[in-house]
Amino acid sequence: MSTGSIVEKPELLMERSAMVKKSALWQWAALGAILLGSFGHLLIKLGVSAATHNGGGGSVIARIGHYFLQPAAVTGLAVYGGGTLLWIYAVSQRNISFLYPLTALTYVTVALGGKFIFGEAISAERWLGIGVVMIGVAMLQFSARGDRS
Amino acid sequence: MNPLTALWLSIVLGACAQIFLKRGVGHQQLAGGARSYLSLIRSGWVWAWGICFLFATGLWMVAISAMQVSYAFPLLSVGYLVVAVLSIVFLKERIPASRWVAIAVITVGVALIFKSQ
Numbered sequence: 001m002s003t004g005s006i007v008e009k010p011e012l013l014m015e016r017s018a019m020v021k022k023s024a025l026w027q028w029a030a031l032g033a034i035l036l037g038s039f040g041h042l043l044i045k046l047g048v049s050a051a052t053h054n055g056g057g058g059s060v061i062a063r064i065g066h067y068f069l070q071p072a073a074v075t076g077l078a079v080y081g082g083g084t085l086l087w088i089y090a091v092s093q094r095n096i097s098f099l100y101p102l103t104a105l106t107y108v109t110v111a112l113g114g115k116f117i118f119g120e121a122i123s124a125e126r127w128l129g130i131g132v133v134m135i136g137v138a139m140l141q142f143s144a145r146g147d148r149s
Numbered sequence: 150m151n152p153l154t155a156l157w158l159s160i161v162l163g164a165c166a167q168i169f170l171k172r173g174v175g176h177q178q179l180a181g182g183a184r185s186y187l188s189l190i191r192s193g194w195v196w197a198w199g200i201c202f203l204f205a206t207g208l209w210m211v212a213i214s215a216m217q218v219s220y221a222f223p224l225l226s227v228g229y230l231v232v233a234v235l236s237i238v239f240l241k242e243r244i245p246a247s248r249w250v251a252i253a254v255i256t257v258g259v260a261l262i263f264k265s266q
Binding site: 146 | 164168198210228232233236259263
């Protein structure tokens with residue numbers, strides 16, 4: 001019944017597809033933020049691991065300063081920064097209680113990245129965890145239908 | 150600093166940062182591209198986000214440099230819960246039951262991913 005009315009009024013179809021496009025933009029932004037965030041995280045971890053070997057002591061501030069001098073950590077932070085700009089856009093569009101748990105997808109992308117880029121093995125238990133996170137994220141999407149902005 | 154203290158501080162500061170960010174950009178549409186991004190520099194909320202975010206990241210580095218990642222990462226999902234509670238109090242967000250369940254499911258999934266390390 002409803003499809004019939006769209007066929008009769010093509011402008012309604014256009015309007016609807018424009019709505020879909022606009023509403024999809026924040027999803028791409030959130031996904032991009034998560035992907036860049038994962039890659040940045042890997043680089044940061046690389047830099048921090050390198051730093052731990054040659055400058056562990058001192059105060060917390062001195063240690064943080066030392067981490068910021070590691071090239072891999074700095075590159076990672078820059079990539080992370082690009083993801084952050086996308087994240088800001090997504091946050092401006094949707095509820096934060098919905099968006100923030102979406103970042104758990106980072107664990108999935110890092111695990112899959114480890115497998116397909118570095119050839120790391122993924123145990124059965126980890127595949128299960130990845131599946132459970134994906135189910136949770138799908139449920140999260142479902143929970144966002146009633147959100148106002 | 151005790152790595153565990155650093156981790157918990159990082160989680161709470163990170164959650165506060167997200168609340169500040171939403172407070173700062175929630176009513177803007179950011180439709181004007183780069184110019185609307187630049188205008189965010191004038192927002193005190195966005196500054197609060199940046200500062201909290203920076204400290205949260207630094208403390209996270211302190212924590213994972215002295216702690217097993219398989220232990221630290223699942224604890225990070227506590228942040229989803231903290232953000233949800235703070236968003237009710239400070240942003241008046243309405244959280245449906247399905248979202249609490251989704252957050253719980255995600256937390257279990259994250260724990261499973263890192264349990265096997």
